[in-house]
Amino acid sequence: MFICAAGAVTAAGTGIPALASALAQPDWQPTLGLERPDGPPLPVAVCRDFSTQGVLPPMVARRLDRPARLLAVAAREALGAVGASLPWPRDEVGVTAGTGNAGTEALVEVLKAVFLASPEEAPPMQFPSTVANAPASQLAILEKFGGPNLTFAEKQAGGLRAMVEAGRLLRRQRAAAVLACGVDEAQWLNAEAYHRLRFTRRSASGPGAILGEGAVVLLLSLSPGDAPLARLAGWGAAASPTATHLYPSSGDSLVRAIMLALEHAGATAGDIDLLLSLYSGAPRPARLEAEALAATLGRQRPAVLAITDRLGEGAFSSALRALVAVLALGGTPIAWPAPPHLAALGFPDLSRPPRTALVTALAGGGSAVAAVLTAP
Amino acid sequence: MAEVWITGIGLVTALGCDRETTWSRLLRGESGVAALRLFDTAGYRTHLAAQVDDSCLALPSIAAAALRHASRTSRLGIAAAAEALADARLAGEATVHRPWAVVFGGGSAGLFEAESFLRRRLAGGPRTRALEEFLEVPQDASTDRVAEAFTLAGPRVTVTTACSSSTVAVGLAAEMVAGGEVDVALAGGADGLCRLTFAGFNSLRAVDPHPAKPFDRRRKGLNLGEGAAVLILERAERALARGARPYARVLGYGVTADAFHMTQPDASGAAWERTIRAALADAGLTPEDVDYINAHGTATEQNDPAEAAAYRRVFGERLAGVPVSSVKGALGHCLCGAGGIEAAITALAVARGMAPPTAGFAEPDPACPVDPVPGVGRPWPIRVALSASFAFGGNSAALVLGKVT
Numbered sequence: 112m113f114i115c116a117a118g119a120v121t122a123a124g125t126g127i128p129a130l131a132s133a134l135a136q137p138d139w140q141p142t143l144g145l146e147r148p149d150g151p152p153l154p155v156a157v158c159r160d161f162s163t164q165g166v167l168p169p170m171v172a173r174r175l176d177r178p179a180r181l182l183a184v185a186a187r188e189a190l191g192a193v194g195a196s197l198p199w200p201r202d203e204v205g206v207t208a209g210t211g212n213a214g215t216e217a218l219v220e221v222l223k224a225v226f227l228a229s230p231e232e233a234p235p236m237q238f239p240s241t242v243a244n245a246p247a248s249q250l251a252i253l254e255k256f257g258g259p260n261l262t263f264a265e266k267q268a269g270g271l272r273a274m275v276e277a278g279r280l281l282r283r284q285r286a287a288a289v290l291a292c293g294v295d296e297a298q299w300l301n302a303e304a305y306h307r308l309r310f311t312r313r314s315a316s317g318p319g320a321i322l323g324e325g326a327v328v329l330l331l332s333l334s335p336g337d338a339p340l341a342r343l344a345g346w347g348a349a350a351s352p353t354a355t356h357l358y359p360s361s362g363d364s365l366v367r368a369i370m371l372a373l374e375h376a377g378a379t380a381g382d383i384d385l386l387l388s389l390y391s392g393a394p395r396p397a398r399l400e401a402e403a404l405a406a407t408l409g410r411q412r413p414a415v416l417a418i419t420d421r422l423g424e425g426a427f428s429s430a431l432r433a434l435v436a437v438l439a440l441g442g443t444p445i446a447w448p449a450p451p452h453l454a455a456l457g458f459p460d461l462s463r464p465p466r467t468a469l470v471t472a473l474a475g476g477g478s479a480v481a482a483v484l485t486a487p
Numbered sequence: 488m489a490e491v492w493i494t495g496i497g498l499v500t501a502l503g504c505d506r507e508t509t510w511s512r513l514l515r516g517e518s519g520v521a522a523l524r525l526f527d528t529a530g531y532r533t534h535l536a537a538q539v540d541d542s543c544l545a546l547p548s549i550a551a552a553a554l555r556h557a558s559r560t561s562r563l564g565i566a567a568a569a570e571a572l573a574d575a576r577l578a579g580e581a582t583v584h585r586p587w588a589v590v591f592g593g594g595s596a597g598l599f600e601a602e603s604f605l606r607r608r609l610a611g612g613p614r615t616r617a618l619e620e621f622l623e624v625p626q627d628a629s630t631d632r633v634a635e636a637f638t639l640a641g642p643r644v645t646v647t648t649a650c651s652s653s654t655v656a657v658g659l660a661a662e663m664v665a666g667g668e669v670d671v672a673l674a675g676g677a678d679g680l681c682r683l684t685f686a687g688f689n690s691l692r693a694v695d696p697h698p699a700k701p702f703d704r705r706r707k708g709l710n711l712g713e714g715a716a717v718l719i720l721e722r723a724e725r726a727l728a729r730g731a732r733p734y735a736r737v738l739g740y741g742v743t744a745d746a747f748h749m750t751q752p753d754a755s756g757a758a759w760e761r762t763i764r765a766a767l768a769d770a771g772l773t774p775e776d777v778d779y780i781n782a783h784g785t786a787t788e789q790n791d792p793a794e795a796a797a798y799r800r801v802f803g804e805r806l807a808g809v810p811v812s813s814v815k816g817a818l819g820h821c822l823c824g825a826g827g828i829e830a831a832i833t834a835l836a837v838a839r840g841m842a843p844p845t846a847g848f849a850e851p852d853p854a855c856p857v858d859p860v861p862g863v864g865r866p867w868p869i870r871v872a873l874s875a876s877f878a879f880g881g882n883s884a885a886l887v888l889g890k891v892t
Contacts, residue, residue: 477634
């Protein structure tokens with residue numbers, strides 16, 4: 112199962128070259144700040160200069176909400192890398208997407224009308240965008256993709272879940288190719304909720320996560336194509352029963368997800384030479400990650416790379432970690448360091464191109480997903 | 488792939504707090520559509536919905552800690568899961584970190600509760616009150632709640648493909664079970680009524696101010712509903728070994744995208760034909776094998792003829808002899824929970840040899856040339872049944888269920 116092409120829109124800019132450029136700069140940091148009506152800006156890494164210009168016709172872009180635009184632009188980059196004509200019938204191309212908040216802005220607009228004007232003022236054009244599957248659906252409509260079109264909600268693990276389910280669709284031959292996606296928008300009510308849960312950081316140097324915005328697309332197929340970027344070798348998932356807004360008390364679910372992924376990939380802990388850390392700046396998941404790695408990797412110390420503490424947390428961020436793993440496997444120079452909690456345990460920075468990468472995600476509520484990616 | 492059986496069913500609907508009450512009232516042709524009581528509908532264009540009675544949400548058998556701040560939607564899901572586990576005689580087993588999957592269709596989750604917060608906040612109110620009001624905004628919240636209530640430690644998947652969400656969830660869960668990824672899966676979904684969907688569907692003029700009439704010449708739209716269904720799925724050999732009582736087999740599922748329009752169906756039926764054919768192919772069956780169709784049947788002006796056209800394309804002249812009923816006239820359109828509810832009803836139909844009726848149907852429409860089973864349930868031998876769901880965004884899915892022989 113091959114990852115044949117990719118595309119991205121992140122706080123580093125539009126396109127993979129912009130992301131790669133940021134990854135090559137050790138000190139790169141996003142400009143943080145999402146405005147809200149009556150409080151200080153919230154710690155969100157926003158795609159500030161994002162535009163659809165030159166990618167989507169204005170008439171098309173106008174009918175899409177922001178998450179759908181982010182995703183469409185990222186998808187165009189991935190599809191462009193495959194070539195002018197796709198090697199698969201469009202009816203056999205599927206889309207899987209993970210999102211944590213797609214539709215929130217549309218939801219807010221509809222409820223504003225309901226609450227502040229009258230229920231009869233609810234805008235019919237915006238209502239369909241309140242459903243979380245709108246970005247993936249709009250992408251299928253735009254590109255005439257008739258394969259399975261599935262959106263998944265699994266909070267921080269949503270993007271990785273989308274990649275896993277793309278793999279499952281391919282394995283069962285329900286599609287010839289699948290665009291596995293992650294997409295989130297920066298929306299102040301959503302960010303404010305995370306802030307109130309004390310998940311996000313309260314000061315520039317304090318503990319806590321930053322949230323992110325963006326879209327990631329990984330194009331998967333059973334056939335390698337001309338120049339595959341990486342292979343999806345295996346995956347696993349598990350969960351710990353816990354309150355939906357809390358992280359679990361132990362790293363058990365992450366341990367089981369990693370073990371299942373290694374087993375599915377036919378790999379061992381010793382094969383892993385790159386770990387994409389789920390570190391977002393929030394202390395609790397960092398502690399659970401360290402616990403899980405101790406249980407699964409033992410004394411192995413693969414290189415570790417953290418990106419979520421700079422590009423932001425969200426459902427899309429676990430797909431973004433998979434994308435950065437793919438870039439690293441392809442030899443893209445990456446200068447960002449190991450996160451502090453794993454550096455303290457002796458995990459080194461990435462210094463040479465890896466062959467096998469482990470990507471994990473742990474969601475509030477206790478759901479964990481892991482995937483093993485290998486160089487093609 | 489191993490054979491997968493449905494060995495337990497839990498249902499909470501506007502017709503009843505449990506499977507048997509829902510089923511018996513459904514067969515009698517009763518409807519759960521009535522004046523909406525959950526919130527004040529003054530100012531809304533319509534006032535009817537299929538609301539679940541609050542008594543269904545009491546859940547005395549569930550630990551209070553697992554229900555703390557649980558949304559209405561989550562309570563629906565937990566209630567259906569409790570009934571399904573008990574029905575499958577797994578309730579005792581399920582309490583200690585079993586690695587069983589929970590695969591749900593997720594929709595409004597805790598949005599009804601969050602609307603109170605949003606009403607204040609959007610009007611410029613404080614941001615520092617009532618944390619619990621928005622804890623269940625994420626659409627996977629009810630999946631988490633069900634897993635937490637029964638301390639389940641297997642993978643959790645929440646599908647959000649609008650009205651086909653829980654149809655996909657059942658198909659995906661069956662695949663996970665068949666492939667040996669998990670021994671048991673709780674599959675289905677829950678969705679509760681809220682102001683957003685009520686206002687939104689009204690804004691699309693998709694709601695009938697009167698009780699909905701699927702496939703009827705006089706139909707004017709849907710009625711919204713709420714409810715939950717949970718199906719217990721396990722491999723046949725496991726079920727046999729423990730003496731479980733199966734309702735039906737999950738033979739296959741199909742999932743496709745219309746790639747046509749966010750809210751409008753392809754009137755030709757061609758897009759949905761692909762979905763149905765994909766499901767039949769997955770099951771290794773042909774149209775000639777199908778004895779009953781549980782339709783999406785929303786009662787909107789556009790859905791029903793497009794759906795009938797799809798069936799006509801697949802089943803041809805044979806369609807005249809295949810009952811095609813919609814439960815949405817009785818249960819309302821339960822959105823992300825609808826597919827799971829309909830899969831449960833279809834499994835009961837297969838197990839009991841009864842085609843459920845289409846409540847509200849009385850006058851045939853030449854544009855919808857199907858037999859919607861008017862009046863009351865019809866005894867009907869069913870070896871293979873199809874349950875179809877067609878969603879916003881053109882996310883279409885169909886399940887094929889078969890009799891356990």
